[in-house]
Amino acid sequence: MPRTHITTVINGDETEFLTEDSTSLLNALRDEVGLTGAKEGCGTGDCGACSILVDDRVNCACLMFAPEADGTVIVTVEGLADSGELHPLQQCFLEGAALQCGICTPGFLMAAKALLDKNPDPTETEIRYALAGNLCRCTGYDKIIRAVQEAAREMRGQ
Amino acid sequence: MAITEENPGYKWVGTRPVRPDGVEKVTGKARFGADLILPGMLHGKVVRSPHAHARIVSIDTSAAESMEGVKAVITGADFPDLAANGAHPSEIDVANNTIARDKVLYEGHVVAAVAAITREQAEAAAKAVTVTYEVLPHVLTVDEAMADDAPLLHDAMITKGVDPAPEEPSNIASKILHERGDLDQGFGEADSVVEREFTTKPVHQGYIEPHAAVADANTDGRAHIWCSSQGHFQMRAYTATVLGVSPGTLKVTAAEIGGGFGGKTVIYLEPLAVRLSQRAGRPVKLVMDRDEVFRATGPTSGTRIKVKMGVSKDGKITAAEVWMAYEAGAYAGSPVGAAGMTAIACYDIPNFVVEGYDVVCNKPRVAAYRAPGAPMAAFAVESVLDELARNIEMDPIDIRLANAAVEGTQASYGPKFPRIGFVETLEAIKEHPNYTADLGPNQGRGVAAGFWFNAGMMSSATVHINENGTATVVTGSPDIGGSRQSMALMAAEELGIPYESIKPVVADTETVGFNDVTGGSRVTLATGAAVVDACRLIVEDLRGRAAKTWDVEVDQVEWVDGQAQHVDGAQPPLSLNDLAAKSGRTGGPISANASLNSRGVGAGFSTQLCDVEVDPETGVTKVVRYLTAQDAGRAISPDYVEGQMQGGVVQGIGWALNEEYIHDTEGVMENPSFLDYRIPVASDLPMIDCAIVEVPNPAHPYGVRGVGEVGIVPPMAAVGNAIHDAVDVRMTELPMSPIKVLEALNENDG
Amino acid sequence: MKYVAPSSVEEATSLLSSSPSAQVFAGATDVVPQLRSGRTAPEVLVDLKKIKELVEVNSDGDKWTVGAATPTAYLTEDESFSHEFPGLSEAAGLIGSDQIQNRSSLGGNLCNASPAADSVPAMVVNGVRAVVAGPNGTRVLDVSEVVTGPGQTTLDDDEFIVEFEIDKMPNRSGDAYLRMTPRTEMDIAVVGAGARVTLADDGSIEQAVLALGAVAPTVVRIPDAEQALLGSTADEETLNAVAAAASAACNPIDDKRGTVEYRKQVAGVLAKRAVVIAIERAEQRNGSN
């Protein structure tokens, strides 16, 4: 079967890859591009482990067909740190012990980034609802919510 | 908040630094089970039974084999017949659960597997494997399975633990019994007696990472496996058994593990991946889809439990009678044994009978899940205790204090308790502001307690001092929730060097001595003790080297703050750095191993306080406040102790309110997705307040007890008791879903 | 399977006419799970999101038009739309998570034809119309005419919805949608209830439309409840009549998400509550805003 040629910008770099049309963007990123930071927890949009930013919006990479990525700008967890310096969310997740096993972490970081980009000063309830599409089975969410609150404070310069 | 009995002045133990593996996990670099890509690697796919119970008449793989890209197709016939080799029945069960031979025993049971160049090709080939089944009648619950004329899963299953042994086979694998005192007398002394029957559904551990394994087999019979598991030594042993090879031919590397909670202590994919790799001559990756995880990997048991308890007016429990039946799924081995031992272990009860049955049925084989067996029994016992407290108008904490097991109490399951911290957890709840916080309309408050043994078992550790005085701490215990940090903290404390100078490593099966699984809350305790032992050997060695350098007796040398000091200050101190740099002249590389079979396990207790709000018109329950108090012994790493406490509670809240396996009448699971199997999401929950209680375990160098499991024992009863407090209905079925709560409310009205 | 992304409505309809096993999609939030479980296996997938008018939200003098493939997040983020149709906006906003919201569309929610689709009762009470394109041009249907049963619609294989038309909310009118799910988010409605009312100058109810989701093979209107509300001020007695009529209008099934009894009872509760909210909103919507 002939494969489709896709051109995107991923984490700041123009990136090309070949894919079958039925392949999910998640599998293309992981298998073809070699970026395994986004995880598959379900493959059906239910867990958020595959969350990435597509044209500045948070998406489940498992629900996108790889060809849909053509011409888009994608950010994955690998692109969150800025030339070696961790993003405040990453730093706050570390310092606040907001991960146990860490499989959900890439997805949470991307969803939290999308939230803070839109709403720099969210309430606890807003954070909880904005992250409801990301499942974490280890932490009970407590430390994740606190880490996002802390990162928001830092990003507001408080 | 921590209650610390004594403060030994630790420098590192009890602090909250950033975890050693943290940066890799927040930048996406950490490699989990499915993240490994090898050159030439094939994608595998498993073929599963659509039937709950059927005889395999034939499997035709020819169409699949001839498809484009397909490199290997295997079935049960590609594995040795362990029964014919005289293997232990439990080993035969493991093998048959990995891939069915003559019968499939649940929907999702593996019957074949394929490997192909692309994922899509593998999926197409899996669909092309044709299996002919003769469908058999099935049983789905303990009631169906225990019925007189029930169809049998295993023709030769004779109930164990019954004397004389029954002559006829049944679906009851075993019976357990614990007894003390005289029930009739005990109930006779009671002023209030409550008897209730409870049912619970199978629930899944719900780890976010599906099972995954990569195998690379060589023509010499050796193979390398990368998998995410709670114990790669265990995976090696099981895989070797199923393949009928020596464990030494297999090397297993632990990938980072995306949650397990007990469910990754067993094998599913590893032997299949090895066999496919052998047949194809290329590495093979097998990753489960989420629905496969639900259909075919270990939930924990659905149960039916009857509890009768009596109390005297002063709150003393006079007698307890507990009957329970636990679903094992397709093969013997439900956690009813642990359930029987834990059910009433929190309390000192003079008269009791605890009777339990391990029952097979046509559902996936159960696997360990956090404090296996204990939560369901606690739901029943703690609900009845709540009702008894109400009947005699006693505070729920006070009734528990009146009966609490303490040091010297003869545990219901046999031994006498050493120093334990149950009472302290009860007091921590009572003293917390949540205990007296105001409740709004339709809100209610519930208390429940729980017990778990914690485990010890076998561990090994190796400590290397690097040439610059930093240390590498090598263990074989997969880090599932921050254990690298605990290892590093204890090593820093022992060696007297900064935490940042320590690199904790989880090594493969060929690089470090044997380690049992990461489970039973044992790693900080047992692997931690091995690390401490190895560090102490290093310190001994270093003192010897300093003595040699100074030409004094070893007893003139002390190890303080990471340096050798002469007792009289007669010599300038030698730092670890100095000694490491000179190691070549003082006896060579500095390194030590320690291995142990841990004794001195410290039992764990948890008491929890839950506030809920119930919508009386829809039956929806919302948890509005939650407090958990747990005895950690010593919180080496308080961040991750709290994490275990909070995580356990939230799994328990899910179990309490919404999680359940739903099967149709044909035995097909109807909700194998995270959309329909409803684990809690962030917006369902409040913050989970933690009170870490520290009553050190006298048998561990730092007083550790293990904290991973007991937190999931009390929540179901805490939530149920809170619902009762809010809207006056006693819930006896899990999950306490809106539908069931509304039904109960309707019954109250009608 | 082949992926195609036409850039005009005509291109899309001709693609559909020429390939019998083609399926359109917008957010694919229903399509992907269905593909993965093997429930569907189209040969060609037609991505509608590259057609400009399908991903736009516009308002002219007397109506709104919402492109059928527009991510629901665009709708909930549109302040003036959400102010005017809080019920419909909230219903659309209940679909899945933020991740889902950036993909899920009203067209997909409707045409997936799940009885539990959240936006549909809210569209029905607001009298929303679907503009359907096919090989012979376009036709306009009421949303309530699109779905005939679970997974079944009145659209032909080579037709799809281009956009939805929504007449402006009149003065002294308001809408509301409520649903019951065991979880607060990421869940499928066990019962859903939409309401829209218009108040007369004296505060009594002049017009009422009520619709229920997840309690029958399709969304159901509740004529008896609507009748009971007319001319009333929704006093307790009337609301109880609304609840009773709602329960009676249900024709539910027992399934993994709920029982017949539960659905009937809670449909009454939610219908009542939705009416109360719609009235509050109607009271606030007088000539000045």
Ligand SMILES: Cc1cc2nc3c(=O)[nH]c(=O)nc-3n(C[C@H](O)[C@H](O)[C@H](O)COP(=O)(O)OP(=O)(O)OC[C@H]3O[C@@H](n4cnc5c(N)ncnc54)[C@H](O)[C@@H]3O)c2cc1C
């Ligand atoms: C995690 C998760 C949570 C969800 N939660 C909810 C929820 O809370 N409430 C709810 O209602 N739904 C929910 N859904 C279902 C789904 O997200 C919605 O139905 C959504 O609105 C579908 O929109 P879509 O654009 O993604 O549809 P698609 O998947 O693209 O399409 C769905 C169906 O509609 C057809 N279709 C799409 N667009 C058109 C068109 N313009 N004309 C004709 N046919 C068309 C497609 O062929 C397909 O059959 C959830 C799904 C997921 C994965």
Ligand code: FES
């Ligand atoms: S893997 Fe995409 S949402 Fe779970």
Ligand code: FES
């Ligand atoms: S840390 Fe394990 S799932 Fe979130």
